[in-house]
Amino acid sequence: MPFEQLSSRLTAIITKIKGQSTLDEKNMEGMLREIRLALLEADVNLSVINGFLNRVKEKSIGISLNAKVTPSNMVVKIVHDEIISILGQEISTLKYNTPMMIVAMVGLQGSGKTTSIAKLAHFLKTKQQKKVLLVAADLQRLAAVTQLKTLGNSIQVEVYSKEDSTPIQVVESALNYARVNGFNSVLVDTAGRLSIDEELMDELSTLKNKISFTDVLLSVDAMSGQDIINVAKRFNETIPLSGLFATKFDSDSKGGGVFSVVSLTGIKVKFVGVGEKIEDLELFYPDRYANRLLGMGDIVSLVEKAQETIDQKQAVNVAQKMMSGQFDFNDMLEQINQVSKMGSLKNMMKMLPGANKMMPNIDDDVANANLKKTKAIIQSMTKEERANPALLKQPRKERIAKGSGQPLLVVNQTIMQLEQTKEQMKQVMKFQGGAASSLSAGSNTKRNPNKRKNKR
Numbered sequence: 001m002p003f004e005q006l007s008s009r010l011t012a013i014i015t016k017i018k019g020q021s022t023l024d025e026k027n028m029e030g031m032l033r034e035i036r037l038a039l040l041e042a043d044v045n046l047s048v049i050n051g052f053l054n055r056v057k058e059k060s061i062g063i064s065l066n067a068k069v070t071p072s073n074m075v076v077k078i079v080h081d082e083i084i085s086i087l088g089q090e091i092s093t094l095k096y097n098t099p100m101m102i103v104a105m106v107g108l109q110g111s112g113k114t115t116s117i118a119k120l121a122h123f124l125k126t127k128q129q130k131k132v133l134l135v136a137a138d139l140q141r142l143a144a145v146t147q148l149k150t151l152g153n154s155i156q157v158e159v160y161s162k163e164d165s166t167p168i169q170v171v172e173s174a175l176n177y178a179r180v181n182g183f184n185s186v187l188v189d190t191a192g193r194l195s196i197d198e199e200l201m202d203e204l205s206t207l208k209n210k211i212s213f214t215d216v217l218l219s220v221d222a223m224s225g226q227d228i229i230n231v232a233k234r235f236n237e238t239i240p241l242s243g244l245f246a247t248k249f250d251s252d253s254k255g256g257g258v259f260s261v262v263s264l265t266g267i268k269v270k271f272v273g274v275g276e277k278i279e280d281l282e283l284f285y286p287d288r289y290a291n292r293l294l295g296m297g298d299i300v301s302l303v304e305k306a307q308e309t310i311d312q313k314q315a316v317n318v319a320q321k322m323m324s325g326q327f328d329f330n331d332m333l334e335q336i337n338q339v340s341k342m343g344s345l346k347n348m349m350k351m352l353p354g355a356n357k358m359m360p361n362i363d364d365d366v367a368n369a370n371l372k373k374t375k376a377i378i379q380s381m382t383k384e385e386r387a388n389p390a391l392l393k394q395p396r397k398e399r400i401a402k403g404s405g406q407p408l409l410v411v412n413q414t415i416m417q418l419e420q421t422k423e424q425m426k427q428v429m430k431f432q433g434g435a436a437s438s439l440s441a442g443s444n445t446k447r448n449p450n451k452r453k454n455k456r
């Protein structure tokens with residue numbers, strides 16, 4: 001994720017200007033430099049950075065600081081607002097309310113078109129109750145049709161293909177087939193190239209002229225650099241894009257290319273791909289994303305994701321316990337069980353405030369093995385010990401080590417881990433509380449009552 005370190009950078013600088021009465025050229029200088037560095041490191045385009053900084057500066061300078069509004073809150077709020085004004089105030093959706101959705105996925109080879117259009121098919125089918133037809137119009141590579149068919153099969157969505165024809169012929173006959181057979185969503189997977197070439201542009205241009213697409217999405221790889229800016233511009237000139245499908249956001253990439261594209265073209269991100277599996281699709285929420293960019297994590301998505309997999313009440317409990325910093329080994333065990341149900345720990349941790357700092361490079365396999373060990377240790381504790389970790393003195397620890405088949409050292413580590421987690425969550429909440437109060441005019445706080453509760 002881009003800008004992961006931005007908030008910690010700012011926090012470091014901001015302590016220096018505490019006690020000054022207004023934000024001015026001089027005391028803003030250090031902060032602006034840190035923002036610039038964070039953006040540069042995220043591989044954001046230089047002209048985007050300059051514009052961004054100018055606007056942040058314009059909005060900041062002259063603002064008077066008082067006891068109620070700390071400089072840190074102020075700048076976080078301004079940067080947050082600026083990011084949102086680039087990414088969009090609200091989620092950007094597809095044209096769902098139309099008798100026949102016709103959506104094309106375009107983009108370079110390997111950017112994730114086929115994977116993403118299948119994710120979208122699954123999403124439309126399950127979340128929008130659409131009757132979806134996938135269309136294999138990537139006739140560049142034979143394997144592309146097979147790949148789409150395999151994906152379609154796995155989600156029970158029919159895939160239309162036609163041998164010995166051009167892409168436009170495939171799409172036209174797929175549309176006829178869809179009309180006759182009562183489909184209301186036609187999703188077209190198109191061919192890509194390693195880079196922009198005329199043949200591809202001609203192909204897309206023909207499609208654009210003959211088919212009334214309700215949406216055209218460009219799949220952009222979060223790992224691509226700034227060259228994606230020109231790619232996006234060329235595609236947009238050839239076949240007007242209605243949105244971006246940003247793929248591979250589960251990678252460690254900074255994603256500055258995608259941010260630059262949005263900033264320079266105004267084309268919004270509609271969906272985000274966060275893994276290779278068909279369910280790994282998320283809507284793009286600018287306000288949450290901005291919070292994530294600022295390193296504040298995203299409790300909202302965490303809770304929502306949890307709600308999809310586990311009992312709602314439990315989800316809220318886990319989140320609240322995590323945030324209150326008051327959990328014991330019973331809670332830790334419950335958490336481990338729930339995390340295992342929710343899938344990738346890495347993805348989950350990304351959404352937790354401050355988690356990227358605590359655990360920068362989670363390896364899912366290692367993490368799962370560790371979870372298993374921890375679970376064995378907790379299960380070897382008595383009820384009383386789980387609820388009251390202070391009871392865990394030497395003889396008990398030895399008994400637990402034996403019972404769980406883990407070395408004493410690991411038992412000690414587990415106990416320490418509980419203490420550390422409590423401490424870290426308290427720290428995170430302190431920081432979040434500060435930032436949240438400055439953002440209370442934003443829409444994100446409304447959806448997050450817990451933040452408010454923990455403010456003071």
Ligand SMILES: Nc1nc2c(ncn2[C@@H]2O[C@H](COP(=O)(O)OP(=O)(O)O)[C@@H](O)[C@H]2O)c(=O)[nH]1
Nearest residue numbers: 109110111112113114115247248273274275276
């Ligand atoms: N980790 C991850 N991999 C992805 C994502 N989207 C696509 N991929 C992978 O990227 C590779 C290329 O995807 P594909 O859909 O074939 O790209 P296309 O050539 O544009 O159709 C495949 O290995 C996909 O599994 C994503 O969101 N996360």
Ligand SMILES: [Mg+2]
Nearest residue numbers: 113114138144
């Ligand atoms: Mg493909």
